[in-house]
Amino acid sequence: MKPLVALKLLRFVYEVPAKQIADYLGMSEHNYHKIERGEINLSLAHALKLSDLFAVSIDIMAKGGRTAVFKVLSELSEEQFDANLKRIRALLMQDAPSTARLYKDLN
Numbered sequence: 001m002k003p004l005v006a007l008k009l010l011r012f013v014y015e016v017p018a019k020q021i022a023d024y025l026g027m028s029e030h031n032y033h034k035i036e037r038g039e040i041n042l043s044l045a046h047a048l049k050l051s052d053l054f055a056v057s058i059d060i061m062a063k064g065g066r067t068a069v070f071k072v073l074s075e076l077s078e079e080q081f082d083a084n085l086k087r088i089r090a091l092l093m094q095d096a097p098s099t100a101r102l103y104k105d106l107n
Contacts, residue, residue, distance in 0.1 A: 006061055008036045009069045010054045014085055020092050025049060053091055055084055 003059070011021060022032035025046050034040045041049075042062065051058045060068050 004036050004038060004042060005065045009066060013073060014088050017105065024092055048070045053088055
């Protein structure tokens, strides 16, 4: 297995802590990091959930490298990026109360 570069990069670009993604997926942070490093496979259910969260195709999520992610992000206007960021935070706040507190403090 190879590391999921796209997943880690999207998480950094949208400034989402690994713990929040792990909570969103219903797994431990330790296992989430194993997925990012390519030590365990990303399930189809989790891939679908993450592709929806970050608004990218499953193909980019599972196989995309930095180039693919930067291409997708470069095609977004500033307004689209901001809208994605708000949507990501809203989705994460629905799933985890600790995330809601984190993002409330950021705003």
